[in-house]
Amino acid sequence: DVKVTQSSRYLVKRTGEKVFLECVQDMDHENMFWYRQDPGLGLRLIYFSYDVKMKEKGDIPEGYSVSREKKERFSLILESASTNQTSMYLCASSVGGELLANYGYTFGSGTRLTVV
């Protein structure tokens, strides 16, 4: 089975800290995604990447950046954490094109980040 692993399940950081959320997938997927989930707002796309070193802004990229130096790893960076970035963060990966019909998207277990 494809696995998407997020480095931390729970994280507590202080306002102003630089925060790295790491995501690793083990199935050679082209596409990787970062979402945040907040009650009543569903999952909102922050950034995604459809190839190494490629990145695209999602719906709410402000305050975040990403890095994809290797195909299997996609990092989300909070340059200066703020309390309004307290949320559940979910990473996902997928193949592209026709193969998407067979394999779909795989999600990690999530990182619950609290910024105090």
Add this chain to the structure above:
Amino acid sequence: AQKVTQAQTEISVVEKEDVTLDCVYETRDTTYYLFWYKQPPSGELVFLIRRNSFDEQNEISGRYSWNFQKSTSSFNFTITASQVVDSAVYFCALSGYTGANSKLTFGKGITLSVRP
């Protein structure tokens, strides 16, 4: 731009009732995929179904069934004879085909409560 609307926010039913969760989508793509995910209280996203835009056949899986109608841009989900274990948040989602269109866009989710 892609958009998924789940107009219902919360639904409460008594066990054994049938319940339909509505999903309406918008996309300019001619090829796309539609998904339903379940998120139980444990928090992990559980994949339920994926549909290709060329396949309008309805699908039944046990107590679950899905009705895909391109004419109304809808992809509704029905649970027959609901059970307490069906209590969860349900998300409808839409993605394009390749590259920058591969991002998965979610609706805001429907919280389903099934009472004994």
